Amino acid sequence: MKVGALALQGDFREHLAMLASLGVQGVEVRTPEELAAVDALIIPGGESTTIGKLADLYGLIDPIRRRVAEGMPILGTCAGMIFLASGTTGPDQPQLAVLDVVVERNAFGRQVESFEADLAIAGRDEPVHAVFIRAPWIHKTGAAVEVLASVVDPANGEDRPVVVRQGNILATSFHPELIGETWIHELLVEAVAAG
Amino acid sequence: MTTANTERGTDLVKRGLAEMLKGGVIMDVVNAEQAKIAEEAGAVSVMALERVPADIRATGGVARMADPAKVREIIDAVSIPVMAKSRIGHFVEAQVLQSLGVDYIDESEVLTPVDDNHIDKWNFTVPFVCGAKDLGEAVRRIGEGAAMIRTKGEPGTGNVVEAVKHMRLMNKQIRELAVMDENELMGAAKELRAPYHLLREIAETGKLPVVNFAAGGIATPADAALMMQLGCDGVFVGSGIFKSGDPSERARAIVEATTFYQDAAKVAKVSAGLGEAMVGINIDTLAPADRMQDRGL
Numbered sequence: 083m084k085v086g087a088l089a090l091q092g093d094f095r096e097h098l099a100m101l102a103s104l105g106v107q108g109v110e111v112r113t114p115e116e117l118a119a120v121d122a123l124i125i126p127g128g129e130s131t132t133i134g135k136l137a138d139l140y141g142l143i144d145p146i147r148r149r150v151a152e153g154m155p156i157l158g159t160c161a162g163m164i165f166l167a168s169g170t171t172g173p174d175q176p177q178l179a180v181l182d183v184v185v186e187r188n189a190f191g192r193q194v195e196s197f198e199a200d201l202a203i204a205g206r207d208e209p210v211h212a213v214f215i216r217a218p219w220i221h222k223t224g225a226a227v228e229v230l231a232s233v234v235d236p237a238n239g240e241d242r243p244v245v246v247r248q249g250n251i252l253a254t255s256f257h258p259e260l261i262g263e264t265w266i267h268e269l270l271v272e273a274v275a276a277g
Numbered sequence: 278m279t280t281a282n283t284e285r286g287t288d289l290v291k292r293g294l295a296e297m298l299k300g301g302v303i304m305d306v307v308n309a310e311q312a313k314i315a316e317e318a319g320a321v322s323v324m325a326l327e328r329v330p331a332d333i334r335a336t337g338g339v340a341r342m343a344d345p346a347k348v349r350e351i352i353d354a355v356s357i358p359v360m361a362k363s364r365i366g367h368f369v370e371a372q373v374l375q376s377l378g379v380d381y382i383d384e385s386e387v388l389t390p391v392d393d394n395h396i397d398k399w400n401f402t403v404p405f406v407c408g409a410k411d412l413g414e415a416v417r418r419i420g421e422g423a424a425m426i427r428t429k430g431e432p433g434t435g436n437v438v439e440a441v442k443h444m445r446l447m448n449k450q451i452r453e454l455a456v457m458d459e460n461e462l463m464g465a466a467k468e469l470r471a472p473y474h475l476l477r478e479i480a481e482t483g484k485l486p487v488v489n490f491a492a493g494g495i496a497t498p499a500d501a502a503l504m505m506q507l508g509c510d511g512v513f514v515g516s517g518i519f520k521s522g523d524p525s526e527r528a529r530a531i532v533e534a535t536t537f538y539q540d541a542a543k544v545a546k547v548s549a550g551l552g553e554a555m556v557g558i559n560i561d562t563l564a565p566a567d568r569m570q571d572r573g574l
């Protein structure tokens with residue numbers, strides 16, 4: 083099994099370290115040729131506009147869409163979630179539009195509002211620790227999307243999803259890779275093994 | 278489902294934002310229009326300034342924090358994080374910038390220092406980046422609470438020689454630390470004039486505990502790729518973009534060269550036909566008082 087991390091910009095090395103700790107081979111992916119050689123892909127944290135523009139410029143968007151349509155498991159954290167989504171509440175930016183959600187970028191506010199907290203996840207007995215950095219949340223969810231964790235919107239008390247799954251597509255608003263939490267990577271690896 | 282034990286402004290949250298900027302380019306901008314050009318070109322962040330370092334150098338006088346109206350204008354223009362510079366030791370400028378909602382403060386030698394002491398950065402929720410010429414400076418800044426380090430280079434010169442010197446020295450000093458025994462580590466703390474506990478951590482891990490970017494004199498895509506190959510986590514480009522012939526094209530080319538820094542054919546492709554780079558300055562011709570890197574040790 084070989085899992086790629088999209089290495090255009092962001093914390094892809096931390097994701098590769100997560101894979102290594104699970105005994106899974108991880109490789110950097112910057113080109114369509116490198117994409118063709120992996121069984122799953124991780125879109126790291128970073129700046130979603132930068133990652134999107136470079137992916138567009140280097141012809142990666144359509145090949146990733148094709149692989150995802152064929153069932154390739156894919157995980158996105160933070161900027162990765164934004165890139166997977168079908169839209170944002172703000173101006174247009176390059177997105178894969180494979181995950182049927184609309185995200186709100188910087189939903190918690192600017193950097194001074196960034197935080198860490200313990201978060202309950204559906205199907206897990208213990209809460210996980212989560213680091214939210216200028217993080218998005220999900221504003222609107224399609225019917226096929228399963229919500230695994232939410233936070234409460236202080237403005238209106240509504241639940242805002244921060245961990246979702248749609249078949250083999252996994253996404254978190256926060257960064258398990260920054261603190262060595264491998265639970266979401268384990269789900270990705272399980273999806274590859276099951277496929 | 279909900280969250281518990283929420284904490285803001287922790288080390289992890291501050292250093293974490295810098296982790297997200299890795300492999301990216303942070304560009305100096307002086308207005309909303311330049312900020313939009315930078316974002317469109319793929320910058321991971323912009324640095325809001327009154328004047329770019331080359332102009333500060335040319336104008337002389339006291340260089341201060343940018344006008345808050347200008348910082349706000351830039352914050353409102355882009356969705357990427359916005360940084361701004363405070364003078365070294367000017368903790369009130371830093372308080373003002375934090376209140377404006379900037380995402381990172383650069384306590385910068387490009388502005389005129391006000392104190393031999395740096396800002397106590399632990400006191401802030403917003404993270405700080407600081408410049409360093411060697412490991413001692415880097416570790417002193419981290420000891421004061423900096424969540425990100427950059428080389429000082431020699432700002433506003435379009436000459437990358439000093440940034441190269443600083444990065445090479447830091448790498449060498451980290452390598453030397455990694456092979457020291459316990460007895461030698463305290464000696465290193467004395468020599469580097471840096472906190473022992475941080476040096477010990479660096480000796481164990483073989484790297485700084487925070488992200489380290491290149492800054493000071495980067496003017497071309499090849500300069501950016503050079504600094505990346507020397508082990509920097511990303512690059513700041515100050516005057517190099519908006520003092521060049523075609524800022525938009527050059528900005529895009531530097532972004533691409535930073536991603537594909539190991540691919541010489543791609544660096545060649547993005548460098549072709551870029552037009553004029555900013556006019557450079559030979560470091561030897563600078564008077565000692567004009568060397569910004571010697572401020573704030």
